Amino acid sequence: MGVKEQRERKPRADVQRNRAALLEAAQRHFLRDGVGASLEAVAKEAGVGPATLYRHFPTREALLAAVLQTRSEELVARRAEIARLADASERLRQWLRAMEEYFSAFSGLPEPLMAAAREREPDNPLTLPCDDLIATTEEYLRAAQTAGLARPSVTGYDLYLAAVSTAWISGTGATDEESLGRLRTLIESGYREQNDKG
Amino acid sequence: MGVKEQRERKPRADVQRNRAALLEAAQRHFLRDGVGASLEAVAKEAGVGPATLYRHFPTREALLAAVLQTRSEELVARRAEIARLADASERLRQWLRAMEEYFSAFSGLPEPLMAAAREREPDNPLTLPCDDLIATTEEYLRAAQTAGLARPSVTGYDLYLAAVSTAWISGTGATDEESLGRLRTLIESGYREQNDKG
DNA sequence: AACAAAACGGAGGCTGACTCCGTACAGGAT
DNA sequence: ATCCTGTACGGAGTCAGCCTCCGTTTTGTT
Missing domain, CATH: 1.10.357.10 (Tetracycline Repressor, domain 2)
Structure with missing residues (x-):
C-alpha cells in the first residue's frame, strides 16, 4: 500500500504542443542571436506566456x-x-x-x-x-x-x-x-x- | 585672427576627482565581478550619478x-x-x-x-x-x-x-x-x- | 562679487529576467 | 454527454540594469 505507482498519467496534449513550439522558437532565436537571446521573445514567438516557458525550462x-x-x-x-x-x-x-x-x-x-x-x-x-x-x-x-x-x-x-x-x-x-x-x-x-x- | 587658441582651459577640479574615483571603483568591480559588472554600482561606489559615469566614459x-x-x-x-x-x-x-x-x-x-x-x-x-x-x-x-x-x-x-x-x-x-x-x-x-x- | 560655461545627479523610460495567482481547459469518471 | 478535478496557462507585476533628459549646482574667471 502507500506507494501507488500511478503508472504515469499520460502527458496532456497542450503540454506537448507548447514544448515543441518553445523548442522550435528557441532554436531559431539561439541561431540568430546566440545563447543570450531574449527568452521573452522566444515565449512570444512560441505563442505562450513567459510563465509557461519557465515552467517547461526552469533555467536558460x-x-x-x-x-x-x-x-x-x-x-x-x-x-x-x-x-x-x-x-x-x-x-x-x-x-x-x-x-x-x-x-x-x-x-x-x-x-x-x-x-x-x-x-x-x-x-x-x-x-x-x-x-x-x-x-x-x-x-x-x-x-x-x-x-x-x-x-x-x-x-x-x-x-x-x-x-x-x-x-x-x-x-x-x-x-x-x-x-x-x-x-x-x-x-x-x-x-x-x-x-x-x- | 579667428582661431583663438584659447590655450586650454585647465580641467576643472571636480572632473579630475570624479574621473579618478570612477576608475578606482571600476577597477574594484571589474576585479570582483568581471567585465560585466554593474555600471550603476560603479557610479554609486564612486559617489556620482550614473550620468556622470556615462559623460566620462560613453561606453562600457x-x-x-x-x-x-x-x-x-x-x-x-x-x-x-x-x-x-x-x-x-x-x-x-x-x-x-x-x-x-x-x-x-x-x-x-x-x-x-x-x-x-x-x-x-x-x-x-x-x-x-x-x-x-x-x-x-x-x-x-x-x-x-x-x-x-x-x-x-x-x-x-x-x-x-x-x-x-x-x-x-x-x-x-x-x-x-x-x-x-x-x-x-x-x-x-x-x-x-x-x-x-x- | 558676479557671471557664464561646464559638469552634476536624480528622475524616468526602456528592456529583459523571473514569479504569483486567478482562470481556462484537458481528460478521466459518471 | 456532462461533470469534476487537478494540471497548465498567461498576463500583470516586481526587480535590476542600461542609458538619457534637463533643471540645478559647482567652478574658474573677470
Missing part, C-alpha cells in the same frame, strides 16, 4: 540543453562513423573537429558550457553531455598515443579545452576561416608525436 | 580601456625586459605569457577584446591596443622563425588568438592551473620547430 541552461539534444544526436551518429576509420590519428582529428562544430552550434555556447563545468552542480543539464565528450576524447586520444601518434603528456581534457577554445573564437565572429584553420593546425602540431619513426 | 568599453591603461603600461615595461633576453625562443614564450596575463586582468575580458576586433570601428577604444599587441607578437615570432625555432607557417595573429583563448579559458574559472599549464605546453609544441638541429 535547461532550454539550451533541450535544444541541443538534437545536435547531440547528430554528434553521436558522427562518432559512430568516425569509429569506423582505420587510422587512429585520423579518428582523433575528426572527432576533435566534430566536437568543435557541436560547440559552435550557437554563438556563445562555450560560455555556459564552461560555466557548467565550473559549478559542477549535477542538476546543471549541460554537465553530463560534457563528461561524455571528454571521455570519448580520452578514448580516441589513448588509441593514438598507443600507436605512437600522439604525445603521451597530453590528456583528453586538454584536447577538449582546445576544441572549446577554438569554438569560442569561432563564435566571436572576429576571425576568418583561414585563421581558424591555422589555429587548428597549430593545435594538431601540438599534440602530435613528430617522431619520423616510432 | 571606454571605461574598460581606461582602467586597462595601467595594466597596459605594466605590459610595456615587461616587454622592455623581455626584449633584453638573449634567446629568441624564450622571448617569444615569455611575451605570449605576458599577453595572456594581461588578457586575464578581469574575468570575461577576452570577449569585448574579440568584439572590438570584429567590429573594427576605429572609435572602439580597445582596438588600438590589440593591434599593437599583434604587431609585437609578429615581431618576436619572426625573430624565432629566422633562428629556425618556430614553424614558418605560423603567424603572429595565430599566436595572439592562442593567447586570447587561453586567457578566456582561464577566466571561466572552470579549469585548474595544472590543466592550463598543459594547454600552454600544447600550444608551444604547436608553434615550435622541432628539428633536432637546424
